[in-house]
Amino acid sequence: MYRGIRCFVPNEKGRILGNVLEPVDFIKYVWKIGNSEAYFVNQNNHFEDFFSDDDYELGIVGADLQRRFEENSYYTIFVDLQGYPSEQFEAITTYEDFVKSNCEIVILLTDCTYLDIYCKDRQLIEKLYNHAKTLPVKGLHCLSDENDGRTGMVAF
Numbered sequence: 001m002y003r004g005i006r007c008f009v010p011n012e013k014g015r016i017l018g019n020v021l022e023p024v025d026f027i028k029y030v031w032k033i034g035n036s037e038a039y040f041v042n043q044n045n046h047f048e049d050f051f052s053d054d055d056y057e058l059g060i061v062g063a064d065l066q067r068r069f070e071e072n073s074y075y076t077i078f079v080d081l082q083g084y085p086s087e088q089f090e091a092i093t094t095y096e097d098f099v100k101s102n103c104e105i106v107i108l109l110t111d112c113t114y115l116d117i118y119c120k121d122r123q124l125i126e127k128l129y130n131h132a133k134t135l136p137v138k139g140l141h142c143l144s145d146e147n148d149g150r151t152g153m154v155a156f
Helices: 016-020 053-058 062-071 095-100 122-132
Strands: 002-008 030-033 037-041 047-049 074-084 105-110 114-119 138-144
Touching: 002 122, 016 062, 016 074, 016 114, 016 122, 030 062, 062 074, 114 122, 122 138
Parallel strands: none
Antiparallel strands: 002 114, 002 138, 030 074, 037 047, 037 074, 074 105, 105 114
């Protein structure tokens, strides 16, 4: 059974995370922000926080998150996102928690380059995989029960 995809993204500022996530319908979800370290790159080439304190506390609606990914250059170090159909967030610390929860998608980026996307929708997994093949990512493969050793569902 497929769980999601894994790949390595370039360690550089830009829009690569948004590009990889293009097949995701962000508007369908309210996003819970876990431990994350990500920055907008402003006009002066300085970094500003990608997520606000309110984002961490309340979550972020899909349209706002999508706009941030599409309209800005940014640099991501760690990103922990969980997409829910409503604002009823749950504590997810393991893959089993994810399976039992109402969370539909988990996006984990660690150390700037290691990207894991877990999704309950097999068709979306296939769309993400096929789309990622067209991008400058490396080591792309589908995660399955047989090849995924991840136990914790956190970025760091």
